[in-house]
Amino acid sequence: MSEKPIEPIHQFRITEIFNIGTFGGDGTAGSGVNIAFTNSALFMVLTVGLIGAFLILSSNRRAIIPNRMQLMAEMSYEFIANMVRNTAGTEGMKFFPMVFSLFMFILVANLFGMFPYFFTVTSHLIVTVAMAMIVFLTVVIYGFMKNGLKFFKLFVPSGIPVPVLLIVVPIEIISFLSRPISHSLRLFGNILAGHIVLKVFGGMVVALLGAGAWGVVAVLPLGMAVALTGLEFLVAALQAFVFAVLTCVYLHDAIHPGH
Amino acid sequence: MAETTILLAQAESSAAPADAVQNGVVVQDSAATPAPAGEVHATTEAEEALVFPPFDATTFASQLLWFALAFGVLYVLMSRVALPQIGSIIDKRKARIDGDLKEAERLRGETDKAIAAYEAALAEARKNAHGIAEETRTSIKADLEGKRKGVEDDLSKKVAEAEARILKNKDEALGRVSEIAEETAAALVTQLTGEANAKDVAAAVAEVVKG
Known part of the structure; x- marks a missing residue:
C-alpha cells in the first residue's frame, strides 16, 4: 500500500463485472456503444433492492401500531409527502412517487458510498445528469401539457415594467435552462469532493505511518478523516434532501407558472 | 482536489491522440477481446488514471442503461406497491384515530348527560327528603302537641277534681x-x-x- 501512491480517484473507477456486448459501430476498437454490467450497475441494483425490500417488507404487516421498521418507512413517506405538499402544493402529489424515488435512490446510494470499498453511484456525473434531466423534462412536458403556452409566463414575472422585462426575461430563461446543470452538478460535486477529501486524508495517514518517527503526526489527518466521515454522512443525507426539495420547487413552477 | 487536477492534466497531455485514449479505456479493451476479469484489470491498471472516471464517456451508455432500468424498477415498485401500501396504513390509522376521537366525544357527551341526569335526580331526591322530613317533623310535632294537650287537660281536670275534693273536705271539716x-x-x-x-x-x- 505504501509503495503505491494513494490515488484519490481510484474509487470512482468503473470496472466491469460482465460484458454484454457492443452495439452498433463498425467492429473496430472504440466504435459502437459498449454495454456491460459494472460495479456502478451492481450498486444501482443493490440500492433499488434495498429500498424496495425495506419499504415493502417493513410495511407488510399493515399494523395500526407500527414497529420500528414500519415507523421508519412511514416517517420517510410522511417526510417526502409533506415536502411535496408544502413546496409543490397538493396538486404536486401526483409527482410524489417520482420525488420519493429520487430521494430514496440518492439517499441510499450516498449511504452505500460511505462503506469502504463500496462504489458510490451518485459520484458519476452521468447518473446525476440523468436524474436532473428526469426532473427537467417532467417540468417542461407537464408544464406545457397543463398550461399550454401560459407556461412561458414563468419567464415573465408579473407587475414589472416593459423596459425591465427586456433584461429580466433573458435572465429568467437562462436561469431556467441552467437548472438541470446546477441540479446535477451540486449532487455530483458534493459526493465526489467529499470522497476525494476523505481518501486524501486517509492516504495521508498511511503515508505518515510509513515515515518512521513522523508517524506520530498521523493522528492529525486521522482525526480529520474521522470528522470528515461524520460530515460526509450529513452531506449524504443533506444532498438527497436538497435534490428532492429542488425537484419540488421546479415542479411547483410547472404547476403554477405565474410568479 | 489538487491531485485530481494534476491527474486530469496528465490524462489530457498524454492522451492527445484520440486512439491512445480509446485504447486506454477499460470497456473498449474487454469488448474487443472478452478476457477474464483479472486480466482486464491487469491490462488497464497502468492506464486507468488517464481518464477521470466520471468523465469517461465510454461508460456512459452502460450507466445510463442500468440507471434507467434500476430507476424504472424503483419507480414502479414505489408507485405501485410500496407507497400505496404505506399510504393505506397511514390513512387507515388516521381514519381509526378520527373514529375513536368521535366515539370518545360521543361517549363524553353521554357521560355529561348522565351526570346531569344524576344531578337532577339527586336534587329531586334531596328536595323530596327535605319535604318528607318537614312533613314528619310537623306531624310528630302535631302529634306531640295533641298528646301534651291531652295530658295537660287530663292533669288540669284531675287537679280541679282534687281541688274540689279538698275544698269539700275542708268544708266538711270546717262543718264538723x-x-x-x-x-x-x-x-x-x-x-x-x-x-x-x-x-x-x-x-x-x-x-x-x-x-
Whole structure:
C-alpha cells in the first residue's frame, strides 16, 4: 500500500463485472456503444433492492401500531409527502412517487458510498445528469401539457415594467435552462469532493505511518478523516434532501407558472 | 482536489491522440477481446488514471442503461406497491384515530348527560327528603302537641277534681269544727259543772265561732 501512491480517484473507477456486448459501430476498437454490467450497475441494483425490500417488507404487516421498521418507512413517506405538499402544493402529489424515488435512490446510494470499498453511484456525473434531466423534462412536458403556452409566463414575472422585462426575461430563461446543470452538478460535486477529501486524508495517514518517527503526526489527518466521515454522512443525507426539495420547487413552477 | 487536477492534466497531455485514449479505456479493451476479469484489470491498471472516471464517456451508455432500468424498477415498485401500501396504513390509522376521537366525544357527551341526569335526580331526591322530613317533623310535632294537650287537660281536670275534693273536705271539716267544739265544750262544762245543757253549749259555741 505504501509503495503505491494513494490515488484519490481510484474509487470512482468503473470496472466491469460482465460484458454484454457492443452495439452498433463498425467492429473496430472504440466504435459502437459498449454495454456491460459494472460495479456502478451492481450498486444501482443493490440500492433499488434495498429500498424496495425495506419499504415493502417493513410495511407488510399493515399494523395500526407500527414497529420500528414500519415507523421508519412511514416517517420517510410522511417526510417526502409533506415536502411535496408544502413546496409543490397538493396538486404536486401526483409527482410524489417520482420525488420519493429520487430521494430514496440518492439517499441510499450516498449511504452505500460511505462503506469502504463500496462504489458510490451518485459520484458519476452521468447518473446525476440523468436524474436532473428526469426532473427537467417532467417540468417542461407537464408544464406545457397543463398550461399550454401560459407556461412561458414563468419567464415573465408579473407587475414589472416593459423596459425591465427586456433584461429580466433573458435572465429568467437562462436561469431556467441552467437548472438541470446546477441540479446535477451540486449532487455530483458534493459526493465526489467529499470522497476525494476523505481518501486524501486517509492516504495521508498511511503515508505518515510509513515515515518512521513522523508517524506520530498521523493522528492529525486521522482525526480529520474521522470528522470528515461524520460530515460526509450529513452531506449524504443533506444532498438527497436538497435534490428532492429542488425537484419540488421546479415542479411547483410547472404547476403554477405565474410568479 | 489538487491531485485530481494534476491527474486530469496528465490524462489530457498524454492522451492527445484520440486512439491512445480509446485504447486506454477499460470497456473498449474487454469488448474487443472478452478476457477474464483479472486480466482486464491487469491490462488497464497502468492506464486507468488517464481518464477521470466520471468523465469517461465510454461508460456512459452502460450507466445510463442500468440507471434507467434500476430507476424504472424503483419507480414502479414505489408507485405501485410500496407507497400505496404505506399510504393505506397511514390513512387507515388516521381514519381509526378520527373514529375513536368521535366515539370518545360521543361517549363524553353521554357521560355529561348522565351526570346531569344524576344531578337532577339527586336534587329531586334531596328536595323530596327535605319535604318528607318537614312533613314528619310537623306531624310528630302535631302529634306531640295533641298528646301534651291531652295530658295537660287530663292533669288540669284531675287537679280541679282534687281541688274540689279538698275544698269539700275542708268544708266538711270546717262543718264538723262546731260540732267538735260543742262536744268538747259540753265535756268541759260537764266536768266543771257536772251537767250541761246541750242547747246552751251549742249556742255558746256558735256565738264564739261567729265572733
